[in-house]
Amino acid sequence: MGILGRLSFKDQAFKLREQAVLDATTRMLASKGFDLMTMDDVAGEAGISKPSLYKHFKSKDELATEVMIRLLDDAQDFLARQAPELSPLARLRDLLAWALRVRLEGGLPFLPSTSPQVRAMLTRSLRYVSRAIKLHKMLQGIVEQAKRQGELQADMPTDVILYSYYSRTCDPAVEYLRVYGKYPDEDIVRHMLQVCFDGMSAGRRRADGES
Amino acid sequence: MGILGRLSFKDQAFKLREQAVLDATTRMLASKGFDLMTMDDVAGEAGISKPSLYKHFKSKDELATEVMIRLLDDAQDFLARQAPELSPLARLRDLLAWALRVRLEGGLPFLPSTSPQVRAMLTRSLRYVSRAIKLHKMLQGIVEQAKRQGELQADMPTDVILYSYYSRTCDPAVEYLRVYGKYPDEDIVRHMLQVCFDGMSAGRRRADGES
DNA sequence: AACACCTTTTACTGATCAGTAGAATTTTTT
């Protein structure tokens, strides 16, 4: 009777619509933030009705959480696809550049720095937390490698480096540079990377790819 | 008839209560953020009733704006009181350390990085904006001085430095270092300053007070 | 002690918004 075929076909269409909803949510979260984003907004932006939206995600929290999970998965993918000959520092630079470009293209900040309730919401999701931990451990490994190879300051605790690194992905300086500084996107990425890795003080030379 | 005396006495009590309200709002904003903070919260925290609260501030927006204005005034005061023999870079370090300590003591992040609507609310307030501009110009002068004296990277645009500097005052790394890293406050301040001015990369020596 | 002023309490309005129910309509399948 082709039941399996029919179901999988429906499922495919369903999944496509689901991705469209996630895309719409990403745009809305980036532009209005979680609190000001309404489910009517999302439904309108995705081109479906609110009741249909609830067929996909059973609450606003779940919807936002899934968006963040997809973002973490994308980051994980990016890391996995990096050229293996890159030095640890180059990998970190590369990932941060990717995250900043995602944001500049209307994507989301990576980290739920925004508000306490959003952070609480995410930490309630096991699926989110397990992915965050996995990514964290991966980056921890890279940072420690970079320290051993003399690319990062060895006397700076790894978690200090990592938390600062994460914070750069949601750094408000990005928006200020775009809105008030009127820099093109690539300049913004370049400057953010330089400030992140080299700081503001004078008297420094970039060590780039000295593997 | 002592009318002036009576009025000024009442006024004094009124102003005292007003400061208490601002303190309470600061705490609530720091803990729950603007959206989750209710006027009942603030009234309760300040120990007065909601209608009394509205005798002081005619809306939630105005209340939050006044808190931010007071914060900018405090920053301005801090700058004005700095020892004049400090080098420009030392002044910047000093001010950032102050801002971070304010936050660690339960104060507010300096910058409305939090949400688009909060930023919009603030930019609608002339009193806020004029203070922000004044502080910005002051810091701009200090940064340019520091660049001329070779303390900051001269080839980095001043606005890039400034926006990154502002962002450090509301950097979520602070909270991560406290909650997950369990560092004492002074270590957090020290690490934040080091990351801000020297970056993460290796091969750098601190130039501290080389005026 | 009487008065005037402020504050509190209680209770309300009106708006917004998450989430849902059920009828009408479109699309897909056969």
Next chain:
DNA sequence: AAAAAATTCTACTGATCAGTAAAAGGTGTT
């Protein structure tokens, strides 16, 4: 083309919360 499925539309519920009104209760002033 008819049947079956999903989707959309309209309208609703219930909760939250900013902001307000008006009566009741304090507090200090004279």
